[in-house]
Amino acid sequence: MQTTFSPAQLADPEIAHSEGIIRKCVHCGFCTATCPTYVTLGNELDSPRGRIYLIKEMLENDRPADEKTVKHIDRCLSCLACMTTCPSGVNYMHLVDHARTHIERTYRRPLVDRMIRKVLAMTLPYPARFRASLTLARIARPLAPLFAAVKPLKPLAAMLKLAPAAVPPRSPVNEPGVHPASSPRRGRVAILRGCAQSVLDPKINEATVRLLGRLGVEVVVPKGEGCCGALVHHMGQEDDALGFARRNVDVWSREIAAGGLDAIIVTTSGCGTTIKDYGHMLRLDPAYAEKAALVSSLAKDVTEYLSGLDLPLPVNATDLVVAYHSACSMQHGQKITMAPKVLLAQAGFTVRDVPEGHLCCGSAGTYNILQPEIAATLRDRKVRNIERIAPQAIATGNIGCMTQIGSATAIPILHTVELLDWAFGGEKPASLAGTEPRQQAALVAAE
Template identity: 65%
Template sequence: MQTNFSPAQLADPHMKESEQILRTCVHCGFCTATCPTYVLLGDELDSPRGRIYLIKDMLEGGKPATAEVVKHVDRCLSCLSCMTTCPSGVNYMHLVDHARAHIDKTYRRPASEALLRTLMAKVLPNRRAFRWSMALARLGRPFAGLAARLPQGKRLAAMLALTPASLPSASSATHPGSFAPKTARKGRVALLTGCAQAELAPGINEAAIRLLNRHGIEVVLPKGEGCCGALVHHMGKENDALAYAKANIDAWTAEMAKGLDAILITTSGCGTTIKDYGFMLRGDPAYAQKAAAVSAIAKDISEYLETLPALPVTVETGQNVTYHAACSLQHGQQIKTAPKTLLKQAGFVVKEAAEAHLCCGSAGTYNMLQPEISERLRERKLGNIAATRPQIIAAGNIGCMTQLAQGTTTPIVHTVELLDWATGGPKPRGL
């Protein structure tokens, strides 16, 4: 793609990076076939190629974002299926992240929407505030119909629908500490505690710790680590995202000095962002090197487990498990086979639904900010999953699990919980 950025514009490293990405695009349109919003809506501007044109025009012209640009960029799920499809290697992720930051700085959203986004950015990454918000949301669920009539009502109703009936009690897997194996130590890893997952499903990290300990791996939950920054990053709040990233980098760097084989993540949406810390902080002299070092050893839990010897299976498995591939894992991190291989080794019969490349509609905050599109994607995904007749649905991302649970009675369990159960751990809560 031909570009016409001025030398002054290209002096900005963000603009220079985006200009290079734009020049990589050859307009082929392969991305349209695998873009969930284009598949649903059929609008060129709701495809990666269409959004690239809009972003180019906005950035190249040095223009504030318009309502039209915002509408179509907001509809992007950041599922990154287009990057898997693209034959030219266009880094759409970095381009749309830059566009969102530009929108956040230059576009004035309606007051009710701006307030909602501000509250989400403050509450969701803060575990204590998030837990309180869940308690309040449960009280508000009977009034979801009334909420739908208010400004931002459909979004409020979607938030209430996502609220679980109850939250698990406190867990040792959500506080700083170290978990040593009972056998000879063969390695040492840090495990991301994060934010929302720690409150919604602490059992996931409990299972990861037990499983890793069984392998002889010491697990540390570092003090000072928290939200990875993905939620605010995808809302265009760049400074907030970098602040969360720096706090985590400081916590992990301290542990790396003591010896750390990997930083493991059980929420794949977080993993995609953490693996990108090196890029996000490339221009910060104080953090560039540390961020790159953190990204270099960050791994999804399935990616790390695949490198370890298989453990003996201690319970009768054989259940039909349909594996739901989270976009952040299959597209963002290009991890496609590890979870399925591990489940098969543990004795499960693993199936995959049709259109596995399409997003379920969760996408971080997307199911709250774009509820109509999100619901259509969820129903399409669940229809494809139901056709496989699963006894269990396995997934590697809490956002996907919460999203899918709204529309099915089939148990949805994290991959690591099934692996833990099969090799000596307790039966997962979801079963």
């Protein structure tokens, strides 16, 4: 795509980087076939190609964002399916991140929209605040229908509907400390506690620590680590996102210097995509560029790390039919596609792919709150595709997907590592209490 940025504009390294991305786009339109919003809405401006045109025009003319541009950029899920499809290697992720930062700095949103985004940014990245907000959400849940009837307040209704009926108690696994290996040590890793997941489902990291411990891996929970910054990063709040990134880089750098780390384990794929991008995000900061690049190189999804270990034979019979939902941040962001399925099969599960698996479920961080109607359409499409293959359970690697899909189906949905922990010697997850291995169920039916 031809560009006309001036030399003065290209002196800005962010503009220069975006200009290089734009120039790689050849208008082929392959991205439209896999873009969830284009597939759903059929609007060229709700496709990656259309958004690239909008971003180019906005940046090239060095003008503030307008309502039209904001509407279509806001509708982007950042699922990155377009990057998987693109034959030209267009890094749409970095381009749309730059556009969102420009929007945040130059566009004044309507009051209600500003307030909702402020609430999200002030609560979700902070576990104590998020826990308190979920208590308030349960109290306010009866107001959801009233909010849903007023267009500007629909995000509030979505927020209330997504709040769980009960919040799990705080878990010791999220306290700073060291979880020693319970068999001869063969590795040492740090684990991301994170923010929302540590409140919504601490069982995920509990299962990870148990499983790694049995496999001989010492797990460190460093003091001071927190939100990866993804939530505010995708809302264009770049200063806050970089603040979170720098804090985590400092924490993990100290741990690397003190005892060494084989990996930084991430159990939320959306966080993994962002942490693996710290090297890019902080590339212009001379005090952090090198440290951030090292952290990014050590960041691994838990299934990515497990794939590099010699696993024993499974301990428990787990012949359940499992639908594997590959989160967008896993398959498109981190390009991890086979490892989770191979591990599940190795553990004894019958793994089935979900039809239209490349399409987003509609969670996408805060998207199911800020764009509830599109998110609900995508969720229902995802659930229909999952239920078509009649699984006994659903496995995925992202808490947002678990919350989104779980809100519309009765099929148990678990993190992949919870199933692996069970297979390799852990307890059966409570959510699977009513399920039976396929062979056992067949014998019972025959009798």
